[in-house]
Amino acid sequence: MTHAHKRNAILALLLLVPAPSIGIYIAAYGSPGTPFAKGFFFACKVWLIALPLLWHFFIDKQPVTLPRPNRKGMAIAAATGTVIFLAIAAGYLLFGHWIDTTLVSTKATEVGLTSPMIYILGAVYWCTVNSLLEEYVWRWFVFTRCEALMPKPLAVAASGLFFTIHHIIALTAYFDWRITVLGSIGVFIGGTTWSWIYLKYRNIYAAYLSHVFADVIIFIIGYKLIFGG
Numbered sequence: 001m002t003h004a005h006k007r008n009a010i011l012a013l014l015l016l017v018p019a020p021s022i023g024i025y026i027a028a029y030g031s032p033g034t035p036f037a038k039g040f041f042f043a044c045k046v047w048l049i050a051l052p053l054l055w056h057f058f059i060d061k062q063p064v065t066l067p068r069p070n071r072k073g074m075a076i077a078a079a080t081g082t083v084i085f086l087a088i089a090a091g092y093l094l095f096g097h098w099i100d101t102t103l104v105s106t107k108a109t110e111v112g113l114t115s116p117m118i119y120i121l122g123a124v125y126w127c128t129v130n131s132l133l134e135e136y137v138w139r140w141f142v143f144t145r146c147e148a149l150m151p152k153p154l155a156v157a158a159s160g161l162f163f164t165i166h167h168i169i170a171l172t173a174y175f176d177w178r179i180t181v182l183g184s185i186g187v188f189i190g191g192t193t194w195s196w197i198y199l200k201y202r203n204i205y206a207a208y209l210s211h212v213f214a215d216v217i218i219f220i221i222g223y224k225l226i227f228g229g
Contacts, residue, residue, distance in 0.1 A: 009149050012051075012055055016141070020044060021169050024170050028107070028111075028169070032111060033112065049133055049136075051141075052136065052141035055141070069205050070203060072201040072206060073200060073206030077209035082213060084190055088218060089221075091186065095178070095182060098175075098179050099175060099225060101228075104222075108226045119223060123215075126219065131212055132208050135198075135205075138194075139195055140204050142162055142163070143155060143159040143198055146162075155199075156199060157192055160190075160193075164184055164188045167187040171184060194207035
């Protein structure tokens with residue numbers, strides 16, 4: 001790996017990794033629920049999606065092609081996803097009493113989750129489209145930049161850490177420090193697991209499948225916390 005490639009990898013990480021943290025901070029703390037906060041959060045999401053594509057095309061000068069779905073790693077993805085699903089469910093049963101449901105409901109209302117239907121529609125999007133986009137960003141783009149800078153095991157851990165940072169900000173907005181710590185550890189384990197799957201199989205769809213299991217149980221728990229179902 002040349003010095004120029006490493007310099008480009010560092011620059012790419014600096015331009016991308018802080019974006020979701022800034023967007024979530026403005027949305028959750030700056031002016032929650034306002035058009036400005038929603039627009040700024042949306043702009044950060046667009047940046048997350050656009051930057052890797054633009055970088056691939058104009059900096060790496062590679063043709064833009066969609067990765068083809070394949071079956072590599074799908075069994076491991078289903079197995080890890082099931083373990084993560086059960087671990088999150090068990091964590092909620094053991095530590096759910098630490099959660100302030102009034103605060104969660106208030107924050108959900110501030111960001112527009114005012115009815116079960118809106119929540120369900122958002123959950124469907126998050127569990128299908130958004131989780132795939134996160135694999136495209138955090139596993140394909142961020143992990144490969146980390147891989148250019150450090151040994152593969154460290155790249156797995158680093159990309160998992162970068163994936164966790166903005167989740168810490170989001171968790172802090174909704175929960176106390178105990179849930180934030182537990183949730184952050186869980187996100188880090190998930191992020192490193194999906195980076196490992198990508199490293200092993202070079203397949204974002206396998207990591208995506210495992211990721212969906214986590215999002216599904218999180219939104220099931222979220223529905224119960226907000227609407228008492």
